[in-house]
Amino acid sequence: MSKKIPVGILGATGIVGQRFVQMLEHHPWFEVAWLAASDRSEGKPYGEAARWRLKTPIPASVAKMTVAAATPDGAPHVIFAALDSGIAAELEPKFAEAGCVVVSNSSALRMQSDVPLVIPEVNAEHIKLIETQAWKKKSGGFVVTNPNCSAIGLVLALAPIDRAFGLETVMVVTMQAVSGAGYPGVASLDILGNVIPYIAKEEEKMEEETLKLLGRLTGDKIDMGSFKMSAQCNRVAVEDGHTESVTVKLTKKARAEEIIAAWNTFQSEPQKLGLPTAPVHPVSYVTAADRPQPRFDVDAGSGMTSTVGRLRPCSVFDWKFTVLSHNTIRGAAGAALLNAELLKAQGYLG
Numbered sequence: 001m002s003k004k005i006p007v008g009i010l011g012a013t014g015i016v017g018q019r020f021v022q023m024l025e026h027h028p029w030f031e032v033a034w035l036a037a038s039d040r041s042e043g044k045p046y047g048e049a050a051r052w053r054l055k056t057p058i059p060a061s062v063a064k065m066t067v068a069a070a071t072p073d074g075a076p077h078v079i080f081a082a083l084d085s086g087i088a089a090e091l092e093p094k095f096a097e098a099g100c101v102v103v104s105n106s107s108a109l110r111m112q113s114d115v116p117l118v119i120p121e122v123n124a125e126h127i128k129l130i131e132t133q134a135w136k137k138k139s140g141g142f143v144v145t146n147p148n149c150s151a152i153g154l155v156l157a158l159a160p161i162d163r164a165f166g167l168e169t170v171m172v173v174t175m176q177a178v179s180g181a182g183y184p185g186v187a188s189l190d191i192l193g194n195v196i197p198y199i200a201k202e203e204e205k206m207e208e209e210t211l212k213l214l215g216r217l218t219g220d221k222i223d224m225g226s227f228k229m230s231a232q233c234n235r236v237a238v239e240d241g242h243t244e245s246v247t248v249k250l251t252k253k254a255r256a257e258e259i260i261a262a263w264n265t266f267q268s269e270p271q272k273l274g275l276p277t278a279p280v281h282p283v284s285y286v287t288a289a290d291r292p293q294p295r296f297d298v299d300a301g302s303g304m305t306s307t308v309g310r311l312r313p314c315s316v317f318d319w320k321f322t323v324l325s326h327n328t329i330r331g332a333a334g335a336a337l338l339n340a341e342l343l344k345a346q347g348y349l350g
């Protein structure tokens with residue numbers, strides 16, 4: 001008998017759901033026991049319902065599983081949720097209400113004041129907000145979220161700088177991969193040979209989530225980060241990997257080698273705890289003048305490392321640099337998996 005914790009995936013057939021299936025295949029602590037999606041997929045074998053888009057084969061045991069209805073009846077205690085935000089706003093509270101631990105990717109509840117928005121290397125202590133949730137008090141269930149796929153790479157790069165030198169202003173321009181829009185996502189005729197300078201609600205999410213993530217837990221609420229933040233988001237014809245051009249103004253003077261050292265030596269709770277999905281280096285600096293690039297750097301740290309490059313002085317603010325992170329691994333399924341591992345390490349999974 002397996003001693004692994006049975007987990008479910010809500011929205012298992014989508015781009016992020018498939019990443020969950022892939023990343024859970026050989027996971028040492030968790031195993032997939034339940035899959036759910038929309039009415040379109042319900043009742044079908046997973047291998048038929050999901051249009052598998054990943055380069056590794058669909059795990060045989062999962063391909064045979066029948067996709068269940070997206071209701072808590074028969075679902076395991078721990079649920080990874082990869083639902084569109086509209087339906088997530090309706091379903092995630094239902095699962096928490098029914099006593100489930102919901103580890104969510106969606107934006108639906110991220111900014112709710114009692115819901116932790118967590119990157120374990122950055123703000124693991126925010127997990128304690130769980131204790132304030134009405135669901136937790138009533139049924140034991142709760143919701144934990146990870147950030148938007150473009151905020152996460154950025155915040156991993158900002159956190160070490162914020163700790164050492166303080167952030168005063170952050171400006172970011174993103175070039176975001178098509179897989180970030182789910183499947184089938186952006187029509188090929190819209191994106192091939194093109195750049196789309198608009199992603200619905202993305203700039204707002206990046207700005208507010210960054211301030212929550214770099215905010216401080218005071219009592220039972222988060223005091224949001226106090227720096228100024230502005231984001232501009234673009235969709236580009238790249239398969240995986242969000243690239244971001246960042247400019248920062250700092251509260252303390254810093255030298256380039258000090259900033260690079262802050263990135264390269266950044267390690268935190270997941271590395272100390274030895275969580276299975278934690279990369280050795282959450283942030284890594286590349287020295288080549290023309291890197292990072294999605295083609296070469298997106299899989300750094302098995303997709304869990306945020307790669308930074310091109311640090312140089314800025315004549316308007318203090319410093320500018322480029323960040324790249326994998327949007328469906330560090331930006332989605334890997335982020336949620338690391339959150340679940342942190343929950344287990346802190347005794348929240350029973």
Ligand SMILES: NC(=O)c1ccc[n+]([C@@H]2O[C@H](COP(=O)([O-])OP(=O)(O)OC[C@H]3O[C@@H](n4cnc5c(N)ncnc54)[C@H](OP(=O)(O)O)[C@@H]3O)[C@@H](O)[C@H]2O)c1
Pocket residue numbers: 010011012013014015016017036037038039040041042070082083084085087088105106107147148149179180181182183184327328331332
């Ligand atoms: N893609 C990324 O890089 C990324 C990164 C971070 C966060 N996210 C977030 O993660 C979530 C999923 O994104 P995705 O890219 O995987 O989207 P997707 O490819 O469009 O997949 C959506 C999933 O939701 C299911 N679903 C839709 N309507 C449903 C309903 N009424 N009841 C139950 N299930 C329903 C779909 O099932 P069917 O197949 O049966 O329709 C599918 O499994 C979104 O909230 C997204 O914003 C995505």
